[in-house]
Amino acid sequence: MGHKFSLVLSREITDEESAVLREGFEGAVFSTDALPTDAEVAVTRIDFDDEVSPSLAEAIESALESVRTVPDLTVPGLSVPAVPQAPAEEQADEEA
Template sequence: MGHIFTLILNREITEDETAALREAGCQSATFSTDSLPTNAEVTVAKLDFDDEQSPSLAEAIQSAMDAVKVVPDLSIPGLTVPAVAKVDTTVLAGEIVEPEPVNA
């Protein structure tokens, strides 16, 4: 699993615009439609990314945002990045202690 995030665009996009976005760097995106978060009556494009190529999440997001700039009058009113669970890498040093029998 790569760097996962979603871009919400300001409007629906055409097939030609989808092709232009793919060529500009959105190869790992799944394109669909959704409603604008601030106005449910407006249909917009939604791009779900699972970027396995970029070295960091920040670079994956920046690359996708730069790709959107190739299509005139297209903007990004929404970005969603799911929470990632923190991995606890703390290692505790210790020794195994054998229990002593209890005299009853």
């Protein structure tokens, strides 16, 4: 299981920008969405399932760094689904 999260970009991206971002986002799914604070503003949403990064934090940082390579593009939204916690017994076994 990879590290799952989504970025909502500040605007819709162009085909050229999409090509640049897809290079760094293997397996990411790009879609059109609405800005969370203004449903009338169309934006691009990128859903990730990162199987490569050693941690969720590193996966998110890598994605943010790639977005920063595109001029005038920011990330006003990040969502990370809840991950079920293993029962206490399993956690103790893993720590041992």
